[in-house]
Amino acid sequence: xxxxxxxxxxxxxxxxxxxxxxxxxxxxxxxxxxxxxxxxxxxxxxxxxxxxxxxxxxxxxxxxxxxxxxx
Amino acid sequence: xxxxxxxxxxxxxxxxxxxxxxxxxxxxxxxxxxxxxxxxxxxxxxxxxxxxxxxxxxxxxxxxxxxxxxxxxxxxxxxxxxxxxxxxxxxxxxxxxxxxxxxxxxxxxxxxxxxxxxxxxxxxxxxxxxxxxxxxxxxxxxxxxxxxxxxxxxxxxxxxxxxxxxxxxxxxxxxxxxxxxxxxxxxxxxxxxxxxxxxxxxxxxxxxxxxxxxxxxxxxxxxxxxxxxxxx
Numbered sequence: 001x002x003x004x005x006x007x008x009x010x011x012x013x014x015x016x017x018x019x020x021x022x023x024x025x026x027x028x029x030x031x032x033x034x035x036x037x038x039x040x041x042x043x044x045x046x047x048x049x050x051x052x053x054x055x056x057x058x059x060x061x062x063x064x065x066x067x068x069x070x071x
Numbered sequence: 072x073x074x075x076x077x078x079x080x081x082x083x084x085x086x087x088x089x090x091x092x093x094x095x096x097x098x099x100x101x102x103x104x105x106x107x108x109x110x111x112x113x114x115x116x117x118x119x120x121x122x123x124x125x126x127x128x129x130x131x132x133x134x135x136x137x138x139x140x141x142x143x144x145x146x147x148x149x150x151x152x153x154x155x156x157x158x159x160x161x162x163x164x165x166x167x168x169x170x171x172x173x174x175x176x177x178x179x180x181x182x183x184x185x186x187x188x189x190x191x192x193x194x195x196x197x198x199x200x201x202x203x204x205x206x207x208x209x210x211x212x213x214x215x216x217x218x219x220x221x222x223x224x225x226x227x228x229x230x231x232x233x234x235x236x237x238x239x240x241x242x243x244x245x246x247x248x249x250x251x252x253x254x255x256x257x258x259x260x261x262x263x264x265x266x267x268x269x270x271x272x273x274x275x276x277x278x279x280x281x282x283x284x285x286x287x288x289x290x291x292x293x294x295x296x297x298x299x300x301x302x303x
Contacts, residue, residue, distance in 0.1 A: 029132065031301070035297055037297055039238075
């Protein structure tokens with residue numbers, strides 16, 4: 001399991017720790033990677049703004065963050 | 072999805088407002104269910120509008136490709152939202168492509184079935200005028216934004232940079248924790264004090280930013296401000 005608290009972790013922190021997770025946001029057509037306000041938003045904030053299901057998004061982010069051998 | 076849950080869903084759809092329960096049930100019964108999986112498209116921009124849809128569950132993104140080949144996201148849609156119905160009513164090709172963001176289910180009616188339902192239940196025709204009128208209003212609003220956007224965009228972008236460098240997370244948004252006058256902003260964005268004032272007042276009334284004590288600005292709707300900086 002990924003060691004991250006989605007309720008408090010900002011998207012900027014998330015992407016700093018797992019840069020390749022940016023791919024997931026891009027797939028969702030979300031502009032969080034590169035956004036100047038990413039240091040202030042959690043994944044829940046972003047999901048709400050884009051009308052995306054937060055649970056599905058988190059599942060996809062987690063899947064992208066865990067290296068292949070640990071899945 | 073049984074007729075009961077279909078009827079319940081249709082109750083929240085603008086096009087069917089004012090229909091009695093048994094009429095709604097008739098409309099629900101006339102529908103065909105169309106499951107969709109993630110990344111699937113319900114139809115493609117330019118296709119003949121043979122069917123209109125209402126989303127049952129799942130989320131959908133409406134994409135439009137410009138003649139230059141650029142993809143524009145028109146809107147996101149979820150349960151109860153109508154897709155392609157204006158095109159069906161106007162007998163024009165679908166103007167955009169709905170792409171599923173997750174697995175879901177839509178209800179659909181053929182163009183012929185729609186015409187039939189409208190004849191049988193006149194409120195549908197009246198509601199259709201309302202729906203189309205609403206879309207016109209939305210377009211007028213967007214047109215106005217496009218006509219006035221460039222300065223707004225610069226001001227928004229400046230606020231984003233300031234927030235990124237110095238912003239502080241507060242309960243209801245992001246605070247720029249120092250006095251920032253409208254004159255300062257005018258100079259930073261190469262515009263007039265008048266324009267900055269007008270823009271900030273408009274944003275204030277839309278709840279996007281708020282001027283606090285000692286001219287501290289609070290960004291109340293960060294996502295919206297980022298959107299303004301980027302395009303809208």
